[in-house]
Amino acid sequence: MNRIARMASAVAAVAAVVLASVSPVAAQAPTSFTLQPGGKAVVTFEAFCTEFGQVFPSAVQLPDGVVAEPARSALAYGVGKNYNGDAAQALQLQYAIWQTLGTTNSPKGDATAQDVLTNGKTAPVAPQGTSVVDAAAANQVTLTLDSWQPIGPKVQITPTASDNFYGRGQITIENTSQQAVTLFMPVGTRFPATNAAQQTMAGYATNAQVTNPQAAADPAPAQLPSTSGGALNALLPLLALGLLALGGTLHLARRVNSR
Structure with missing residues (x-):
């Protein structure tokens, strides 16, 4: 019974570790990704407003820096x-x-807003690689804005104003250079509105789907016809038969001589 109990405990411990490893956690923004020449990445991003008092942008432009x-x-x-x-x-x-x-007439918010104001003072650390904005400026990649829309319905932002305040979009990045490039989208990537009367957005990546060209396989080396081994292999059966015949002949000769 003690042995069974120990085995059950061990199984339970392993199960706990497995369950812990698959427990849901907050989604983390992707770090960096590598594009081979001709490779593409479809990056999904979310973005918050930065200009209080202006309306939520109906459309945004390609990123041009960080906020x-x-x-x-x-x-x-x-x-x-x-x-x-x-x-x-x-x-x-x-x-x-x-x-x-520096917006003085924005609502102060509750404890969550105060937590961000009190503790959100550390600049984000850039991951390894080159910013997609810098890579585009250096003509290493091209950027294409695929989509942009608000997240959820409009909400009451102030007692007299309702609007959207954050949105989601998708951008395609293609490596047009002749070298592999490692890229990332900085937290706070700046997406200007297409209309100057609308808000500029501060974005961050939420997902990146990378597609790189398949490397061409090296051709198999040509097989030259054998001029030695093949011929020898073909002669081996004949040689074996010859040896058997010779052995039989010698054996018969010894028997005859023994008489």
């Missing part, structure tokens, strides 16, 4: 706390971003 550092730090902290994963907390993160940029 001011206080907003980047606040955004990185909020995403790290998964405040972007809940609509109510995302609005509080938005309030904090506006306030870090």
